[in-house]
Amino acid sequence: MAKILCIFTIFSLLFSLSTAFDPVKPTDRKILVILDDASYKSSHSIYFNSLQSRGYNLDFKLSDDRKIALQRYGHYLYDGLILFSPSSDSIGEGSLKLNDVLDFVDSGHDLIVAANANASDFIRNVASECGIDFEDDTAAVVVDHTSYSVSEIEGDHTLIASDNIIKSDVILGKKKIEAPVLFRGIAHSVNAASSLALKVLSASPAAYSANPNHKLSKPPALTGTSISLVSVVQARNNARVLISGSLDMFSDRFLRSNVQKAGTSFKYEKSGNEQFLTELSKWIFHERGHLKAVNVKHRKLGETNEPSIYRIKDDLEYSVEIYEWSGSSWEPYVADDVQLQFYLMSPYVLKTLSKDKTGLYHTSFKVPDVYGVFQFKIEYQRLGYTSLSLAKQIPVRPYNHDEYERFLPVAFPYYGASFSTMVAFFIFSILYLYHK
Template sequence: MAATIRLFTLSVLFLFPIFSLGFSPESPTDRHILVLVDDLAIKSSHSIFFKTLTDRGFDLDFKLAHDPKLALQRYGQYLYDGLILFAPSVDHLGGSLDLSAILDFVDSGHDLILAADTTTSDLIRDIAADCGVDFDEDLGALVIDHTSYAVSKTDSDHTLIVSDDAINSKVILGGKKLEAPVLFRGIAHSLNPANSLVLKVLSASPSAYSANPKADLSSPPALIGSSISLVSVVQARNNARVLISGSLDLFSNKFFKSPVKRFGSSVEHAKSGNEQFVSELSKWVFHERGHLKAVNVQHHKVGETFEPAMYRITDNLEYSVEIYEWTGKDWKPYIADDVQVQFYMMSPYVLKTLSHDNKGLYSVSFQVPDVYGVFQFKIEYQRVGYTSLSLSKQIPVRPFRHNEYERFIKAAYPYYGGTFSMMTGFFIFGLFFLYHK
């Protein structure tokens, strides 16, 4: 019995470092990532992409997607903080992994990168569909473009398309413009209009369409033009992030190093923009950019420093909060002019934009409304590419006590004057009536 207890203790101590690798708001890049592949050759054919992650401090665990020992959690604790699913053809995952396990992983606040190709299975399609992305259902279909494709001295493949129509967002793709167009060969997908959380990151050109290049085009394609999304991202309400690509080759060494020349253009780039595009996008997916935190939420009366248990109607108060953004290495002050606070009871009685000191401190002063009850200070900050901030702090507001009212109310001076003038007039009238003959 004692030996069993010692063995259990040692196993817990062994697993503790693994569990401690979980995502921490104080250190967002301390991450352990599971990479699932359907062929271990992907580890070498996509080695540049994986090296960019390890160079940034990520710990990658490579496993075959059908490994019977696969598990995302143990003893109720997740073993990984992110998942890269580079197994488009896998029909079912090994171990305890299935569709619901992957979705629960994301619902628990973890990140996911998913890549597809023409062999994409129903499992991969279902995962993408639950994230708001619908792949073209036509088996064998590829994105084809006869005007925006890559040309070389030996070949011109209209399924190897060139795109630089990327989302205009510094927080998602970084502040540096793409140095070269992105190469893409893969399947098209569209965004579910009912899902407001999914964003198109890389779009096809207006002349593109989705079809099987080996079959006759007997009917109009279902997906055409700029409605085709090549790469999309999702930021869930719990701030989990998902990247969905219709091309596994997008991440390959071959595409990273390949020169690019667009049809009809005389400009040839020494290498594609894939490495820059994928690296910057992966920084966003794994919270190295656009990750906000709010600390030191304070409120007090003007001229005081301590936080009261309640406010009185018409009190003047100050509200402040510090907001920082993770840079990948440390926290820096977040600078924005659109952070607002609500003084809320059933509906916002006060809505104020906070001013900042360029050092992360946001503050505002306002007067408590002439309504008593239980109020809340609320900040609901949601911007594209940034993790959402949802702050609330409850505080009661009371009316004046009986001994706190002013002795003489300025607004009542006319009524005071009317009363005393009536008394004076009555006194004069009485004297006149009694003594005047």
């Protein structure tokens, strides 16, 4: 029995050691999907299957399900939330409130919201709290008489074929999206006061938001490139939010449809929706653009141990390792714009860190001739990447009384003057006393 317990203990220790060095995976795994209609599960199956094929566990619930809950006993049950319930003004018949969704995002979780022409106040308020403002006119949709799909040439031109896509490898991947993205839905704008929201799919300069079944009696409120079709938000806690004015753009019909943009002769066999939405979902759920910093170290130049205090004019070196999550593993992050501040009320030292291909960033500098409590500070913010905020305090002291140089070279003239005065006084005294 004792041998069995010993073997079990050894295996437990080995397992704990093996898991202790396993890096934390930032990718969301369990996602709650709230649907207005159960048919969405089949009509949008390509998008859902894409998520499931990448290892996500989707929990589908109808918007009128009273058992909908994001947390239980203070613990969140899901890592992400997808709201494909644009017309529902009361999720779970009131069991899921606006503040519940906002708290979910504030706690660092991710959110996808898709609206349409029937967007409820609940969906509009969620978007508004994220810095996204939908068109006030509930009957208005995006109309474009230049950038529409030619299949709708005889229609009202509300089926938009947009290629105004953000150029960002970290958000949409390195492979270019060749085909236009099909969109039918309502317009929204990014609040000018929000520095966290970003347009990823925009309308053309000729687009406008209006009711296509009525003549315009006044100029549209939203026009041109100020209309955003799809926007994203990265909160200060690195939670990510996707806001789309179209639920149809996620559907199998739009993902499989061929597309020919008005004014062009080339017809694409398949729209760019699947590639666009798949790559965008990778970013939303942290498969790309997620950074972590480890092994933050500082020490005196030439030493190995980290001191508890520095002295003015000490030579020191600082290093940190930064990695990016690739969706399956942590890879070294390589950039030229990571900076370190040696901070006391304001930066006394600002250095761009040198890098290597292993993810190690380092620099060295001399401690300024100012004593106090300083901070090693890195505030790294780059479009599409999670922000890094690193701070480590360290006191800096002046010289001790016995650390100053005994004789300063710059004071040699004064030393010479003092000794020459004493010698001259001694000679004068001898001459005065013994010579008349």
